[in-house]
Amino acid sequence: MKIRPFKGLRPTQEQAASVASLPYDVVNTEEAKELTKGNINSFLRVVRPEVDLPKGIDLYSDQVYAKAKENLEDLQARGSLMRETKPCLYVYQQEMNGHRQKGLVSVYHIDDYLDDAIKKHEKTRPKKEDDRTRLNATINAHPGPVFLTYRDHEQINKKIEAITAKSPFFDFTASDGVRHTVWRVEETLALVEAFAQVPVSYVADGHHRSASAARVGAERKATNPNHCGEEDYNWFLAVNFPASQLKILPYNRLVFDLNGHGEEDFLEKLKTVAKVTESANPSPDHVGKVSMYFKKQWYGLEFSHDSSLDPVKRLDISRIQDEILRPILGIEDPRTSDRIDFIGGIRGTQELEKRVNLGDGPVAFSMYPVTIEQLMDIADAGATMPPKSTWFEPKLRSGLFIHTF
Secondary structure (H helix, E strand, C coil), X not given: CCEECECCEEECCCCHHHHCECCHHXXXXXXXXXXXXXXXXXXXXXXXXXXXXXXXXXXXXXXXXXXHHHHHHHHHHCCCEEECCCCEEEEEEEEECCEEEEEXXXXXXXXXXXXXXXXXXXXXXXXXXXXXXXXXXXXXXXXXXXXXXXXXXXXXXXXXXXXXXXXXXXXXXXXXXXXXXXXXXXXXXXXXXXXXCCCCEXXXXXXXXXXXXXXXXXXHHHCCCCCCCCCHHHEEEEEEEEHHHCCEECEEEXXXXXXXXXXXXXXXXXXCCCXXXXXXXXXXXXXXXXXXXXXXXXXXXXXXXXXXXXXXXXXXXXXXXXXXXXXXXXXXXXXXXXXXXXXXXXXXXXXXXXXXXXXXXXXXXXXXXXXXXXXXHHHHCCCCCCCCCCEECCCCCECCCEEEC
């Protein structure tokens, strides 16, 4: 696994908390507008630049990408972002509700991504990938890090523990209660050499960010007659965490209609594919169980174990799609259907109840989270999970580290 230090942009120590923002894809435009009120430093102004443009603007218009570039340049001009004086790495620690994870911030070569030394477990949506590709190309930067994971490596873990025993460079708690602590690493050779012993890494979160980085790199290569493979556009920004430290939450589903079925007819059809019980716990307690909010009460759905299914088909999210969403509710492709919504587990099962009770849809499904072992096994097999299978928390902040090219 090839990594290298980089001489990127970062906030000043005084401005880190005000610059750091949630990733672009966990908030919508209205939520981003609310989060940026009164904070001219927020990096959401770069990754969601429509917050500074008239309401209703086409999110994929030239004006939006130009505004992102303008806002990034403004952060530098005002001194909220500054350039490192030498290449370095960082250790990035996040703490949320007693959970702690420590990852290494560096840049990774797109060849490792293209050659599958950095493995994927999800397909991308073309529109979202096109959007991030255009943003990166316009601002000549990777504004948000990809979230990677690797199987624990004792030597790396020890080196990172030694680094975090020292005084941090950034240390702040965001408004959502997540604490972010960063150590700058200027003596980088030992970590670069240690990561050379890691055979593969996995994209945990950020498939669109990594895919768009690879596309921009390929575009720049095609237009550079002197391309050598070491130019900055060949490398993309990521934070790599040991797998044992990660926390995966479920990715739940809300369906907007019953595909023409009556309520009792729908329940009877469910009983042909799963064991249905009433008064279930809103959060399922093991693999193979799903909770369903329907008619203002929780039902339990339990699928029969089928060892003949491949690792992807055995996932609860696949069983829901293959046995309920597609054949009963008529949702053929959840990537493109406008009859389904995906709700991250961080919002809790109460969000499912709220949405159904408000009439947004008649039925919602609460999932048991995919395990990190399942994710890695599926990626190792060269297979892909259904869309919106995993929700990682805490989320990486954008704006703390920016790789430019």
